[in-house]
Amino acid sequence: EPEVTQTPSHQVTQMGQEVILRCVPISNHLYFYWYRQILGQKVEFLVSFYNNEISEKSEIFDDQFSVERPDGSNFTLKIRSTKLEDSAMYFCASSATQGVRGEQYFGPGTRLTVT
Amino acid sequence: AQSVTQPDIHITVSEGASLELRCNYSYGATPYLFWYVQSPGQGLQLLLKYFSGDTLVQGIKGFEAEFKRSQSSFNLRKPSVHWSDAAEYFCAVGMKTSYDKVIFGPGTSLSVIP
Numbered sequence: 001e002p003e004v005t006q007t008p009s010h011q012v013t014q015m016g017q018e019v020i021l022r023c024v025p026i027s028n029h030l031y032f033y034w035y036r037q038i039l040g041q042k043v044e045f046l047v048s049f050y051n052n053e054i055s056e057k058s059e060i061f062d063d064q065f066s067v068e069r070p071d072g073s074n075f076t077l078k079i080r081s082t083k084l085e086d087s088a089m090y091f092c093a094s095s096a097t098q099g100v101r102g103e104q105y106f107g108p109g110t111r112l113t114v115t
Numbered sequence: 116a117q118s119v120t121q122p123d124i125h126i127t128v129s130e131g132a133s134l135e136l137r138c139n140y141s142y143g144a145t146p147y148l149f150w151y152v153q154s155p156g157q158g159l160q161l162l163l164k165y166f167s168g169d170t171l172v173q174g175i176k177g178f179e180a181e182f183k184r185s186q187s188s189f190n191l192r193k194p195s196v197h198w199s200d201a202a203e204y205f206c207a208v209g210m211k212t213s214y215d216k217v218i219f220g221p222g223t224s225l226s227v228i229p
Contacts, residue, residue, distance in 0.1 A: 004158065033215065042222070043159070043205060048215035056215045091158060100147050100209025100217055101166060106158035 002026045004107035006092050012113045013082055021077045021110045023092030032075045033093040033104060034067065036060070043091065049075065050098060082114045117142045119208055119220035127226040128196050136191040136223050138206030147209035148189040149217070150180055154202045162204075165189065176200070201227045 005024045013019050025032050034046040048055040049067050066078045075094075079086055089109045095102040118141045128134055140146060148165040163174025170182040180191045189206060206220040 031215075043207075043219040045216045045218070058216065093159075099215060103161055103164070104217070106151075106160070108156060108158045 004092055004094055004105050006107040006110050008110060010111045012115065015084060015114055016081050019079050019082055019112065021090050023075045023107055024073050025075055025094030026105055029094035029096050031095045031098050031102065034077045035091040035093065036088040038088040084114050087112055087114045117208065117210060117218055119206055119218055121206055121220040121223045123223045125224045127228060129228045130198050131195050134193045134196045136204050138189045138191065138220060140187050140208050142208060142210065145184060148182060149207040150174065150191045151205045151207060152202045153205065159205065196227055198227045198229060201225055
């Protein structure tokens with residue numbers, strides 16, 4: 001069964017450093033998403049992406065964040081200058097159709113620890 | 116503001132017992148409703164969803180959920196729990212005013228006693 005994969009599974013970085021989290025969505029999907037879950041808190045929507053541009057973003061997704069589909073298979077989330085409060089589990093998701101009616105398939109997540 | 120609440124942080128049930136996980140939402144209209152499950156080390160998996168129509172929806176793994184408009188609830192049920200059902204369960208809503216944004220509840224952790 002096709003699945004969303006994410007690398008690395010765990011990333012440790014120092015405050016102020018840039019990190020790139022990578023995702024490989026399901027191959028025929030066209031809509032991509034990032035969510036995060038701070039330890040002990042809710043899963044929060046960050047951004048959706050389609051046709052090489054952001055469709056929607058939350059208030060969390062500020063100028064420190066960016067997303068990119070650098071090639072036909074990867075979808076990345078970049079945090080330019082990490083803060084302690086960026087420590088969280090980051091989930092990538094993809095769907096074949098747009099919008100909340102389309103089932104989003106989630107990856108296993110990348111745990112980001114900022115020290 | 117839109118919100119999703121799951122009153123039970125943690126529930127423990129015996130294998131074979133019935134299960135009900137509660138979910139309430141706050142939203143001006145009927146949203147799209149979802150239940151996701153997250154097993155340790157795994158991503159979120161969609162159990163079932165409600166958009167409109169029959170208020171009792173069937174999902175995977177023997178789960179069902181009932182939408183009650185008058186109570187703004189979407190409770191998840193299973194008649195007989197298996198040890199493999201131990202996981203974190205998230206209720207979520209999708210707003211009709213937003214294309215993509217899904218709002219998650221805080222989750223309920225389910226433990227199953229053999």
